[in-house]
Structures are given as C-alpha cells and as structure tokens.
Amino acid sequence: MLSEKLKQLRKELKLTQVELAARFGLTQQAIAKWEAGRTLPEPETISRIAGFFGVTTDYLLDMTDAFAAIGSxxxxxxxxxxxxxxxxxxxxxxxxxxxxxxxxxxxxxxxxxxxxxxxxxxxxxxxxxxxxxxxxxxxxxxxxxxxxxxxxxxxxxxxxxxxxxxxxxxxxxxxxxxxxxxxxxxxxxxxxxxxxxx
Missing domain, CATH: 2.10.109.10 (Umud Fragment, subunit A)
Structure with a gap:
C-alpha cells in the first residue's frame, strides 16, 4: 500500500514527517494522513513523490513487484x-x-x-x-x-x-x-x- 511504502521510503532517507512535508510544501498532517492510509495524495503529487524517492508511481501504488524493496x-x-x-x-x-x-x-x-x-x-x-x-x-x-x-x-x-x-x-x-x-x-x-x- 502507498501508506506503508511512503513511510518506509521516508525512514530510509531518515526524514521526519515534518521534513518531508517541507520538501513538498505541505503540512505534516497531510503526510500523517497518507501514512495512516486515511487519504491518498492527488495523482500529480504521487508522481512528485515517486520522483523524489527515485521509484515509480506503479511501485507506490502496488501495481508492480519490480521494486520490491528499497534495498533493490x-x-x-x-x-x-x-x-x-x-x-x-x-x-x-x-x-x-x-x-x-x-x-x-x-x-x-x-x-x-x-x-x-x-x-x-x-x-x-x-x-x-x-x-x-x-x-x-x-x-x-x-x-x-x-x-x-x-x-x-x-x-x-x-x-x-x-x-x-x-x-x-x-x-x-x-x-x-x-x-x-x-x-x-x-x-x-x-x-x-x-x-x-x-
């Protein structure tokens, strides 16, 4: 799920929710809701997140197994x-x-x-x-x-x-x-x- 992968990727880069939010000009509450699975980002924001972490949008949305973990x-x-x-x-x-x-x-x-x-x-x-x-x-x-x-x-x-x-x-x-x-x-x-x- 996007919520789990976003949290994993953020922790891999040792970023807090506040720091990640600042990178995208968002609030910490928005990041928290995404990671809790309560809401989903807009498609354009998902694309920006994927670009920031160097992964595909398909990976974030569980549409591919090509990037099973950040270690790959x-x-x-x-x-x-x-x-x-x-x-x-x-x-x-x-x-x-x-x-x-x-x-x-x-x-x-x-x-x-x-x-x-x-x-x-x-x-x-x-x-x-x-x-x-x-x-x-x-x-x-x-x-x-x-x-x-x-x-x-x-x-x-x-x-x-x-x-x-x-x-x-x-x-x-x-x-x-x-x-x-x-x-x-x-x-x-x-x-x-x-x-x-x-």
Missing part, C-alpha cells in the same frame, strides 16, 4: 551536464547521486538535462538515467559525443551511412552526421529513464 535500488552517480541542445560537454564532475532501480550502478549514470530541445517530454533539470553502452538502435534515445567533445541527448537514427539526431522540440533542427564526422562520433549510452528532479 542502487545509488547512481549524477555526473556532468548533458544539454538538450548542441553545445555542451558531458563532464564527469561529481554532482551527488540518486536512487535507480538497477542492479549494477557502475553501468549507469544520471545526467542533468539542460536546454529545451527535448521539451515537452524532457525538460531542463530532469535527470536522464543513462546505461553506458557503445551502440544504439534506431529510435533509441541516446547520449552521443562528437566533434570536440560535444554531448547531446537526442533520438538516434542510422541510415544510408549517416547518423541523424532528432530533437523532440520541433523548433530545433535535426543534426545529420556522415563521412569523417562519424569517425568523431562516440556513443556515451542509452537513456532508459528520465525523471523530474524536485
């Missing part, structure tokens, strides 16, 4: 900044960590998104969970580095010897790489999840 999650490093544009670097600077439902945390990184080229689905400040890998399939959402070390988060397509990087925001142009440009292309990884960082 790992702390994944938050590194660098990947701009949802075409002019930022992916720097492996330590920016803390966040929980993710992965078994091998070293194979993943969280990257903070900047820019709006992937809006409205991925917004500035969101965390992109990236599985480190050197290849992508057509239609994958990936993080690639090319040229002088530029990193970008885009939909990836390969056809007729060219790689095309497609933004969600149609006010931005697609980028096509071919020929010698492909020699400077490095696939950093595949985005497997994004979540809003509150």
């Amino acid at each position: 999650a790992s702390n994944v490093r938050i590194i660098g900044t990947v701009k949802a544009g075409y002019n930022a670097l992916a720097l492996e600077e330590d920016m803390g960590s966040a929980l993710a439902e992965v078994k091998d945390a070293e194979q993943y990184r969280y990257l903070v998104v900047k820019g709006d080229s992937m809006a409205p689905y991925i917004r500035e400040g969101d965390l992109a969970l990236v599985r480190l890998q050197s290849d992508l399939k057509n239609g994958d959402l990936g993080v690639v580095i090319y040229g002088d070390g530029e990193a970008t988060l885009k939909k990836y397509y390969y056809s007729d010897g060219a790689v095309t990087l497609v933004p969600f925001n149609n006010t931005y142009e697609t980028v096509s790489l071919r020929g010698h440009e492909l020699e400077q292309l490095m696939i950093f990884g595949k985005v497997v999840e994004t979540k809003t960082k509150w």
Whole structure:
C-alpha cells in the first residue's frame, strides 16, 4: 500500500514527517494522513513523490513487484551536464547521486538535462538515467559525443551511412552526421529513464 511504502521510503532517507512535508510544501498532517492510509495524495503529487524517492508511481501504488524493496535500488552517480541542445560537454564532475532501480550502478549514470530541445517530454533539470553502452538502435534515445567533445541527448537514427539526431522540440533542427564526422562520433549510452528532479 502507498501508506506503508511512503513511510518506509521516508525512514530510509531518515526524514521526519515534518521534513518531508517541507520538501513538498505541505503540512505534516497531510503526510500523517497518507501514512495512516486515511487519504491518498492527488495523482500529480504521487508522481512528485515517486520522483523524489527515485521509484515509480506503479511501485507506490502496488501495481508492480519490480521494486520490491528499497534495498533493490542502487545509488547512481549524477555526473556532468548533458544539454538538450548542441553545445555542451558531458563532464564527469561529481554532482551527488540518486536512487535507480538497477542492479549494477557502475553501468549507469544520471545526467542533468539542460536546454529545451527535448521539451515537452524532457525538460531542463530532469535527470536522464543513462546505461553506458557503445551502440544504439534506431529510435533509441541516446547520449552521443562528437566533434570536440560535444554531448547531446537526442533520438538516434542510422541510415544510408549517416547518423541523424532528432530533437523532440520541433523548433530545433535535426543534426545529420556522415563521412569523417562519424569517425568523431562516440556513443556515451542509452537513456532508459528520465525523471523530474524536485
């Protein structure tokens, strides 16, 4: 039940009801009612709670067993900044960590998104969970580095010897790489999840 899981997650982070309430701009009484099972948060608030604790809304609502306990999650490093544009670097600077439902945390990184080229689905400040890998399939959402070390988060397509990087925001142009440009292309990884960082 949401009441039990909320209480468990809060205690795992060693937060009081008052402290958790303050994070969401709510009263301690609201948190107490949720944990007692007397009321349920609004759907939007449930989504915010899930994002804060690094779990899914399905898990909070008992709709999945994929995350049976907080112990099955790992702390994944938050590194660098990947701009949802075409002019930022992916720097492996330590920016803390966040929980993710992965078994091998070293194979993943969280990257903070900047820019709006992937809006409205991925917004500035969101965390992109990236599985480190050197290849992508057509239609994958990936993080690639090319040229002088530029990193970008885009939909990836390969056809007729060219790689095309497609933004969600149609006010931005697609980028096509071919020929010698492909020699400077490095696939950093595949985005497997994004979540809003509150």
